[in-house]
Amino acid sequence: MKILLIFPRLEHGVTTYRDRNSAFAKLFSNPYLSLSQVAACTPPGHEIRIIDENHEKIDFDEPWDLVGITSLTMLAPRAYRIADEFRAKGVKVVLGGYHPTAMPEEAKEHADAVVIGEAEEVWPQLIKDAERGKLKPFYKGPHVDMSRVPFPKRELMSFHPLTEGIQATRGCPNACEFCSTTVFLGRALRRRPIEQVVEELKQIPNKIIIFRDASLTLNPAYSMELFKAIKPLNKRWIANGNINLLGKNEKFLKAAREAGCISWFVGFESINPSSLKEAHKVSNRAEDYERAIKVVRNQGMGIVGGFIFGFDNDTPEIFDTTLETVTGWDIDAAEFNILTPYPGTPIYYRYDEEGRILTKDWTKYTQAHVVYQPKNMTPKELLDGTKKVIRGFYSFEQMMKRMYGSLKVHKFAPYAFSLPGINVAMWRYYKREFFDADDREKIPPYS
Ligand code: B12
Numbered sequence: 001m002k003i004l005l006i007f008p009r010l011e012h013g014v015t016t017y018r019d020r021n022s023a024f025a026k027l028f029s030n031p032y033l034s035l036s037q038v039a040a041c042t043p044p045g046h047e048i049r050i051i052d053e054n055h056e057k058i059d060f061d062e063p064w065d066l067v068g069i070t071s072l073t074m075l076a077p078r079a080y081r082i083a084d085e086f087r088a089k090g091v092k093v094v095l096g097g098y099h100p101t102a103m104p105e106e107a108k109e110h111a112d113a114v115v116i117g118e119a120e121e122v123w124p125q126l127i128k129d130a131e132r133g134k135l136k137p138f139y140k141g142p143h144v145d146m147s148r149v150p151f152p153k154r155e156l157m158s159f160h161p162l163t164e165g166i167q168a169t170r171g172c173p174n175a176c177e178f179c180s181t182t183v184f185l186g187r188a189l190r191r192r193p194i195e196q197v198v199e200e201l202k203q204i205p206n207k208i209i210i211f212r213d214a215s216l217t218l219n220p221a222y223s224m225e226l227f228k229a230i231k232p233l234n235k236r237w238i239a240n241g242n243i244n245l246l247g248k249n250e251k252f253l254k255a256a257r258e259a260g261c262i263s264w265f266v267g268f269e270s271i272n273p274s275s276l277k278e279a280h281k282v283s284n285r286a287e288d289y290e291r292a293i294k295v296v297r298n299q300g301m302g303i304v305g306g307f308i309f310g311f312d313n314d315t316p317e318i319f320d321t322t323l324e325t326v327t328g329w330d331i332d333a334a335e336f337n338i339l340t341p342y343p344g345t346p347i348y349y350r351y352d353e354e355g356r357i358l359t360k361d362w363t364k365y366t367q368a369h370v371v372y373q374p375k376n377m378t379p380k381e382l383l384d385g386t387k388k389v390i391r392g393f394y395s396f397e398q399m400m401k402r403m404y405g406s407l408k409v410h411k412f413a414p415y416a417f418s419l420p421g422i423n424v425a426m427w428r429y430y431k432r433e434f435f436d437a438d439d440r441e442k443i444p445p446y447s
């Protein structure tokens with residue numbers, strides 16, 4: 001069969017469709033494994049092509065036997081439009097990824113089959129069924145045994161950013177109320193055999209790697225072994241980590257640094273202890289943040305923080321307090337997101353039950369729009385407050401201060417420039433997403 005896998009076009013994020021194949025996109029595109037991983041699960045004997053619509057146009061007239069489309073929530077409307085167009089031409093379409101998993105019945109209206117969950121165990125059977133013209137409506141992919149995850153077929157990706165992604169584990173036991181990860185990948189931390197991760201890393205030519213794991217601090221013993229094994233490869237890497245471990249385990253930090261860690265992405269989420277409790281963010285204690293950041297930086301690594309505004313325990317004061325606190329820390333960059341109840345998450349069901357979801361227009365589920373009724377402020381206060389924090393944190397003066405700090409931590413090594421780079425990329429994203437709203441409205445409709 002001729003199989004086409006598609007990542008739909010995106011007008012949101014650090015790089016967008018409009019950046020296409022520019023040097024900026026090459027530098028800042030965030031690597032993902034979804035489609036190269038599905039391709040790797042395809043039994044031999046089929047022709048597969050991957051089109052990332054952000055970099056290539058889809059030719060709807062080419063004769064494909066099967067089209068598979070991946071979709072996060074905000075991409076669902078575009079994914080559905082692509083699906084409808086192929087199906088109108090008689091091509092069989094399969095939808096998969098986070099959004100179709102959360103809303104399989106909705107996705108099924110636009111597809112011949114929906115893969116719910118991970119593809120590894122069910123995709124080979126789906127391909128056989130498609131060959132026989134006997135596709136089932138739904139394929140429920142179990143949480144796969146990580147030793148059976150094949151290496152992604154990265155060679156099928158036509159656009160290769162400067163960084164490459166890899167996954168050592170799947171799952172997260174923390175189950176924060178707002179997060180899609182535990183719902184999708186489960187609470188058990190499934191680990192890949194370390195020799196497989198090392199072998200895959202050896203095959204990746206890129207120097208800078210981003211671990212696409214929920215967190216590399218969930219099983220410190222496994223991660224320490226991984227660090228020891230990847231050290232000789234002399235890669236530089238970035239990973240997600242939880243602050244409870246990073247803030248106290250210097251042995252862990254030292255091993256990570258020696259294995260090439262440039263920086264950690266840490267979901268601080270909130271400086272408000274009540275909001276952390278509300279979100280079940282069990283790994284975080286706001287009162288420990290500042291000290292923990294110092295511990296990580298003293299070990300020679302950077303920290304990029306993630307913050308969310310709009311929890312039920314947040315009042316309008318949260319914005320000024322956060323800005324004042326965070327600009328006093330030595331962090332390298334930060335993301336400020338508006339709480340977004342993604343379908344499938346516990347918070348989505350809670351808000352839906354409470355009648356607080358303001359829109360189910362998935363294109364607005366970007367974390368830059370307010371899509372629900374906050375409890376202790378108005379939607380406008382939430383949006384304006386988030387903008388205020390972004391404006392303050394990404395002021396010219398603050399950016400310069402942070403950039404110098406980042407370079408100093410890494411003694412001005414060439415890879416250290418990736419951290420100031422994140423500031424530039426984030427500022428560009430925020431400018432477009434929050435401040436050039438008129439421009440955003442002028443984006444031409446999808447063609
Ligand atoms: C890399 C990444 C990105 C990349 C690429 C997007 C992408 N395709 O995943 C970029 C930077 C663009 C991105 C952006 C965003 N992301 Co993101 N991202 C990730 C991340 C870290 C890794 C994804 C990955 O490569 N996983 C590894 C692969 C192998 O797993 P997978 O993608 O789940 O694919 C498997 C299955 O889903 C399935 N599958 C997937 N697609 C398909 C298609 C078919 C046809 C089939 C059969 C099966 C199938 O099979 C695969 C193998 O089992 C995840 C977190 C995570 N660890 O998963 C968040 C995550 C997916 N992102 C998330 C969010 C919120 C966003 C943003 C909204 C953030 C923002 N504020 O801008 C944007 C949205 C952009 C968009 N495209 O909609 C959420 C998803 C929420 C949701 N329900 O949509 C996640 C889960 C993070 C989180 N915990 O909240 N992201």
Ligand code: SF4
Nearest residue numbers: 172174175176179214
């Ligand atoms: S936010 Fe982080 S710690 Fe919480 S469930 Fe998601 S991945 Fe796990």
